[in-house]
Amino acid sequence: MNFEFKIILNQNLDQVIPLVYALNEGKVSKELLLSRFNEMKLQNYECAGVFIDNELIAVTGLWFCTRHYSGKSVELDHVYIMPEFRNKGLGKEFMSWIQNYVQEKGYNAMELNTYVQNNPSHKFYYNEGYNILGYHFLKKL
Template sequence: MIPDIRPLTFNDFNLFSPLVHELMGHTVDNSLLKQRYSEMFQQNYECFGIYDDENLIGVFGLWFMTRHYAGKSCEQDHVYILPENRNGGLGKKVFEWIFNYAISKGCETFELNSYVNNYPSHKFYMNLGYDIKGYHFVKHL
């Protein structure tokens, strides 16, 4: 399957938010999630949907920034494909699309975070050439 990837805007929130909730395990109230996405879309963030015909089967976000240690970088965020659409090579094709898109925007590096206990994603990302460089720490204020 060749991925049909289309930009999403904040106006599409009700379309893609159920997939983000599935990824997160419904840990954030929908109104708070909507508020956060409203802010994200005003920053260096872009959101994309993965479609099979007209059915949204996946979602991901991309952050663009320049980092002192990595140069111009693209960070993939909340990459999620519905379980019934996994294990057929779609994820690899989506990441090829992401790499090409980011390169077209002048990026030199790619970064992402993955939940510590999401072992299948760790294997997937390492097979794509990612190296584990550290831990991501969070402190709520």
């Protein structure tokens, strides 16, 4: 298949809502996702997508920052590939494209969170050279 990897412009971020909605298994409404993405546009956030014939089939957010322990870093967020395109090497290609993109921007580290029960993703990220540094905690206020 002929995949096109690119950054999704802020004015087109609404097209990622169906994929992020599927990732969250409908636990966050599409309306709330749209509201949050409209806020994210104003922060150090970009969104990368994979397209086939202008159809978005994979997505990840990119949060850019400088961290005391890793320097200039990008945190991948809401990594999602539509189920019918999984296990075909697309994830590996997407991660490679993202790595090249962020390195060209001058960033020297990539990090992400993955759900504890998502064992296939753990194996994938290990194989991509990621190491587990700790646990991610969340407290809703």
